[in-house]
Amino acid sequence: MMSIYSKIQALSKSVEDFNIKNKEDLESFRLQYVSRKGPLMTLFACMKTVAVAEKKKVGALLNTLKSSAQKKFSEAKNILYTPSSPHEVIADYTLPVADDLGACHPLSIITEKMVQVLQNIGFNLAEGPEIDTDWYNFTALNFPPQHPARDMQDTFFLSKDFLLRTHTSSVQIRMMEKNQLPLRIITPGRVFRKEAISARTHCMFHQMEALYVAKEVNFLQLKATLLYFVQNMFGSQTKMRLRPSYFPFTEPSAELDIACQVCLGKGCALCKNTGWVEIGGAGLVDPQVLLHCKIDPQKYRGFAFGMGIERIAMLLYRIDDIRLFTENDLQFLKQFKHVSF
Ligand code: FA5
Numbered sequence: 001m002m003s004i005y006s007k008i009q010a011l012s013k014s015v016e017d018f019n020i021k022n023k024e025d026l027e028s029f030r031l032q033y034v035s036r037k038g039p040l041m042t043l044f045a046c047m048k049t050v051a052v053a054e055k056k057k058v059g060a061l062l063n064t065l066k067s068s069a070q071k072k073f074s075e076a077k078n079i080l081y082t083p084s085s086p087h088e089v090i091a092d093y094t095l096p097v098a099d100d101l102g103a104c105h106p107l108s109i110i111t112e113k114m115v116q117v118l119q120n121i122g123f124n125l126a127e128g129p130e131i132d133t134d135w136y137n138f139t140a141l142n143f144p145p146q147h148p149a150r151d152m153q154d155t156f157f158l159s160k161d162f163l164l165r166t167h168t169s170s171v172q173i174r175m176m177e178k179n180q181l182p183l184r185i186i187t188p189g190r191v192f193r194k195e196a197i198s199a200r201t202h203c204m205f206h207q208m209e210a211l212y213v214a215k216e217v218n219f220l221q222l223k224a225t226l227l228y229f230v231q232n233m234f235g236s237q238t239k240m241r242l243r244p245s246y247f248p249f250t251e252p253s254a255e256l257d258i259a260c261q262v263c264l265g266k267g268c269a270l271c272k273n274t275g276w277v278e279i280g281g282a283g284l285v286d287p288q289v290l291l292h293c294k295i296d297p298q299k300y301r302g303f304a305f306g307m308g309i310e311r312i313a314m315l316l317y318r319i320d321d322i323r324l325f326t327e328n329d330l331q332f333l334k335q336f337k338h339v340s341f
Pocket of ligand 1: 164167168169193195200201202203205207209234247250253278280281282283304305306307308309310311322
């Protein structure tokens with residue numbers, strides 16, 4: 001039977017002779033000579049059978065062998081995992097996962113919440129294309145031919161026939177054209193306007209449209225739905241108001257304001273000292289729009305509203321510059337890591 005000394009000598013030789021050429025070799029070296037389950041550890045376990053007089057000598061030999069195996073492993077690892085140029089990045093898949101997982105984008109968090117609130121009262125999710133035609137974005141929505149929104153100054157036209165939608169109201173028409181009534185839909189999405197970018201406005205932002213078409217629809221239902229929405233998003237004490245306005249596709253039309261969440265109605269820079277911030281438009285669907293979708297306005301009526309998602313997120317999170325949403329600044333985005341609605 002081999003003595004413990006011969007076993008140590010044989011193992012030392014195989015550690016020495018092991019040629020670590022690549023990462024696979026490194027891993028098999030680690031398993032054999034560095035890990036807690038390899039033959040070296042088996043030899044350490046044999047210490048209890050070694051005569052007392054020999055223990056010190058055998059222990060020292062084993063420790064030397066262990067250190068030389070570990071040294072060889074570390075040196076090879078350093079060589080194999082060091083980039084050969086400053087531009088080469090070497091991934092070490094053996095490293096533990098850093099506690100640095102991504103965060104949900106604040107606009108996704110708010111959109112999700114808006115959808116949830118309106119789904120709770122029976123609205124269904126719908127979607128439409130970002131590239132659309134003049135018919136869906138303007139004509140069917142009753143925009144007169146000379147309306148300024150049709151101007152090249154306000155809309156990104158891709159060709160004579162196609163444009164980037166300027167609002168999510170374009171989805172109203174598609175839904176009314178192809179679905180049975182009654183209809184209750186919400187449609188969040190990205191919209192585009194040829195506008196100067198500032199702290200409050202962007203050329204690419206998000207809206208969420210809601211549309212309800214049925215036999216009995218009136219302005220009171222619209223107002224109650226808006227109040228339900230506002231108080232579920234901003235808190236049950238939040239005040240809202242409707243200001244008369246004009247949209248070609250609704251009659252009557254209104255702008256929806258909520259009490260400024262920063263100064264709570266007292267007046268500040270965000271609300272321009274009015275105490276109110278506009279978050280969207282609303283109204284009863286114009287009968288002409290129903291006719292464009294082959295719906296009889298004598299039998300059916302509808303209400304619609306459309307809100308700016310950035311505006312709502314800015315109020316809820318006290319964000320003072322809309323550009324932050326698209327700048328991919330990690331310091332900004334990481335603040336939402338533990339936020340959920
Ligand atoms: C509309 O876009 C109408 N389609 C809304 C509507 C729907 C009215 C259904 C009636 C019925 P308006 O242009 O006001 O309306 O935009 C609605 C909201 O989008 C605004 O209140 C604001 O919150 C947001 N918004 C508008 N322009 C910008 C912009 N450039 N940057 C960021 N948010 C904007």
